[in-house]
Amino acid sequence: MRSILIHTCCGFCGFSTLKNIKKQFDIKCLWYNPNIHPLQEYEKRLNAFKLWAQNGKYEVIIDLYDDKHWFKMIEGKENNEDLRCLNCYKIRLQKTVEIAKQRGIQYFTTTLLISPYQKHEMIKSVCFDLADKNGVDFYYFDERPNFYNNKNEYHKFGFYSQKYCGCVYSQREQESKKVRE
């Protein structure tokens, strides 16, 4: 069976992705999300990811929370959302490809592809580019049409679900929306 490394950003996105591809691959899930802010939020999402992975008996790789590296990589792009997100995707997906390559895993993909709130075409393009440069195949899928059905199903587990994308800038944006409402 083909092997795949799935960059996983949270329990819910892991759940939605695995519904799509679990019968087709020998799966390992990578947790590498140094964008998540603050640390307490990071821990909540990581715990939900671990509970979900344990539940499905998926093998997991957990990489460092190097938020200093993340802030350094987006320096100067903080207020330009497209550039900031592009770099945020690149940091996480580059790590995914590197680990897949080191471990001889044939494919990589990311749970970010399940969400209508992410920059889907940008993610897709970053992944195909990384695949070309590193000789690891990218598995593309689009689970966006099932996003809300998946969310309803996932809520039955009672695991934590986040309210904003991840970084401090998306957190502020979410908070300012709440103030306006």
Ligand code: SF4
């Ligand atoms: S909004 Fe989301 S994708 Fe964009 S930089 Fe923040 S955490 Fe990364």
